[in-house]
Amino acid sequence: MKKISFTFLILGLLALIVGAIFGTLAGIQYIKPDFLKEVIAFNKMRPFHVSTVIGWIILCATGGIYYYLTNVLNLKLFSKKLAGAHLILFILSAVAIYVSFATGKMGGREYFAYAPLISVPILIGWILFGINYFKTVPKQVKGWPVYLWMWGTGIAFMIYHIGETNLWMIPYFRENFIRDITVQWKSYGSLAGCWNMLVYGTAIFLMSKIKNDDNVGRGRKTFFFYFLGLFNLMLGWAHHTYIIPNQPWIRILSYGASMTEWIIFISIIIDWKKSLSAEKKELNSMSYKFLMATDFWVFFNLIIALLISIPYINLFTHGTHITVAHSMGTTIGINTTILLASLFYIVNKEGKELLDKYRKIIKLGFWFFNISLGVFLICLLLGGVEKSIWMYFTDEPSSFGQMQDKIQPYMYVFLAAGFGLLAGILMVAVPMLNVLMKKSK
Amino acid sequence: MISLVIMFVIYNTVVYTQGTSNETPKMSEQAIKGEQLYQENNCTACHQFYGLGGYLGPDLTNVISQKNKGPAYVKAFLNSGIKTMPKFNFTEEEKDALTQFLTEVDQTGYYPNKDAETSASGWVGIKYKNR
Numbered sequence: 037m038k039k040i041s042f043t044f045l046i047l048g049l050l051a052l053i054v055g056a057i058f059g060t061l062a063g064i065q066y067i068k069p070d071f072l073k074e075v076i077a078f079n080k081m082r083p084f085h086v087s088t089v090i091g092w093i094i095l096c097a098t099g100g101i102y103y104y105l106t107n108v109l110n111l112k113l114f115s116k117k118l119a120g121a122h123l124i125l126f127i128l129s130a131v132a133i134y135v136s137f138a139t140g141k142m143g144g145r146e147y148f149a150y151a152p153l154i155s156v157p158i159l160i161g162w163i164l165f166g167i168n169y170f171k172t173v174p175k176q177v178k179g180w181p182v183y184l185w186m187w188g189t190g191i192a193f194m195i196y197h198i199g200e201t202n203l204w205m206i207p208y209f210r211e212n213f214i215r216d217i218t219v220q221w222k223s224y225g226s227l228a229g230c231w232n233m234l235v236y237g238t239a240i241f242l243m244s245k246i247k248n249d250d251n252v253g254r255g256r257k258t259f260f261f262y263f264l265g266l267f268n269l270m271l272g273w274a275h276h277t278y279i280i281p282n283q284p285w286i287r288i289l290s291y292g293a294s295m296t297e298w299i300i301f302i303s304i305i306i307d308w309k310k311s312l313s314a315e316k317k318e319l320n321s322m323s324y325k326f327l328m329a330t331d332f333w334v335f336f337n338l339i340i341a342l343l344i345s346i347p348y349i350n351l352f353t354h355g356t357h358i359t360v361a362h363s364m365g366t367t368i369g370i371n372t373t374i375l376l377a378s379l380f381y382i383v384n385k386e387g388k389e390l391l392d393k394y395r396k397i398i399k400l401g402f403w404f405f406n407i408s409l410g411v412f413l414i415c416l417l418l419g420g421v422e423k424s425i426w427m428y429f430t431d432e433p434s435s436f437g438q439m440q441d442k443i444q445p446y447m448y449v450f451l452a453a454g455f456g457l458l459a460g461i462l463m464v465a466v467p468m469l470n471v472l473m474k475k476s477k
Numbered sequence: 478m479i480s481l482v483i484m485f486v487i488y489n490t491v492v493y494t495q496g497t498s499n500e501t502p503k504m505s506e507q508a509i510k511g512e513q514l515y516q517e518n519n520c521t522a523c524h525q526f527y528g529l530g531g532y533l534g535p536d537l538t539n540v541i542s543q544k545n546k547g548p549a550y551v552k553a554f555l556n557s558g559i560k561t562m563p564k565f566n567f568t569e570e571e572k573d574a575l576t577q578f579l580t581e582v583d584q585t586g587y588y589p590n591k592d593a594e595t596s597a598s599g600w601v602g603i604k605y606k607n608r
Contacts, residue, residue, distance in 0.1 A: 078533055080522075082522040141517075144517055209493075213582055215498075271488075279603060282497050282499065283499075351593055355528020
């Protein structure tokens with residue numbers, strides 16, 4: 037079973053590296069549109085980047101869950117064959133997605149730009165994962181800690197919402213543009229909630245193991261936050277669609293749901309203060325360091341998320357680079373740091389002596405990653421403010437091209453930070469890839 | 478758990494029906510063909526509707542009704558390959574379908590919603606086009 041987990045993790049790390057390279061190339065195209073235009077124009081480069089980095093999150097979270105269930109919690113997996121079939125289906129889907137982009141046979145939906153048929157093997161893969169999970173865990177664990185609930189919830193809702201992303205193929209949805217675009221973004225908001233369940237569950241699992249304290253995953257407060265996350269997964273999606281002319285009650289409900297996240301925010305501040313003294317004790321653990329980085333990025337991103345969930349602010353920030361800062365901040369700052377922490381935990385357990393050789397370069401990569409990400413997000417926020425002024429506060433707005441020229445200085449720094457981010461990822465990911473590949477032989 | 482599932486089913490059903498109901502007429506066959514072309518060429522990588530999509534090109538929600546723009550402006554851009562646009566080879570029939578799609582999207586609402594009503598509670602009442 038370890039081999040299957042490792043293959044998921046190795047493919048995840050490869051997806052992170054390749055996705056970051058595609059992202060950097062797309063960044064160059066954003067500033068110099070003629071760059072590689074005849075080879076891979078931006079309308080293909082962007083989906084290559086987006087799909088690959090989503091692949092990183094899914095593959096790494098999945099590989100981690102398989103590993104933790106069988107190697108740390110020591111559960112007997114219901115079926116290794118199902119896990120193998122799950123892996124094969126995901127590999128075949130990844131190949132099919134790349135072929136779809138390379139040949140231009142695209143479905144052209146945001147985040148799901150590949151040919152729609154490819155959703156079928158992906159969906160079957162998730163169903164197999166779900167069968168394996170729910171046939172394994174309930175029989176062998178009584179009184180689930182919260183991370184087991186989160187992983188189970190993430191898998192179950194993922195199956196539903198992947199189906200929901202394809203509702204546009206039914207004429208009832210497709211023939212009504214407002215219904216189509218609302219349901220499309222409902223499914224995306226909830227899908228992000230699903231993978232957050234998988235990734236945040238992993239974070240809680242890691243915290244309980246690093247602190248060697250099973251209570252981290254239990255208790256009323258922990259489960260309260262789980263239900264709050266679930267509530268937001270189901271209802272909080274509509275801040276993506278405040279501006280779409282659907283029924284106002286959808287937006288009111290979402291506004292209310294999103295504001296409950298202030299509770300999480302306040303709790304983070306209190307817990308962070310408490311954890312300050314404990315931090316020093318664990319300073320040498322890269323896994324712990326990445327989790328501390330997550331703490332910081334959660335704080336930063338939650339402020340942005342909460343602000344843009346207020347309709348009055350959303351009116352001016354929606355459709356600007358501030359929204360991109362929010363999505364990239366959460367996927368890179370939160371999801372990626374948690375998943376890297378998860379990988380460090382596994383690699384340390386499996387081949388600490390091999391990883392020790394790279395300790396200096398990894399530490400350097402850690403700082404490259406975090407500092408570059410900070411600059412990267414600040415540039416996006418500044419670019420977003422300029423675009424918002426252009427959209428709402430200019431009597432005679434200049435052309436779109438002139439507005440783009442105006443924000444270009446920020447975008448040059450954004451690109452430089454993107455190179456820094458890529459360098460940081462390479463310094464952290466390549467050593468882990470080396471160790472995992474040696475250990476999987 | 479069962480009550481949670483039932484609530485989720487009811488909520489989704491209401492969103493899919495009443496919550497997303499609006500006064501917009503069904504899209505015509507030609508517009509649906511235009512939307513298909515829009516998707517097959519992954520225009521969303523660069524363009525937006527209601528601020529949702531890519532950022533390399535402009536938002537297209539109201540490109541048809543916007544001052545100094547309109548169907549002829551859109552058609553002139555489609556195969557030009559200038560600046561950031563890839564050089565497409567749409568036939569006249571395909572250009573008509575794409576323009577029809579954009580025309581019918583334009584009829585659904587406003588973006589940016591400059592005449593939205595704001596209140597001290599943070600709430601925003603957006604202006605609807607077809608009410």
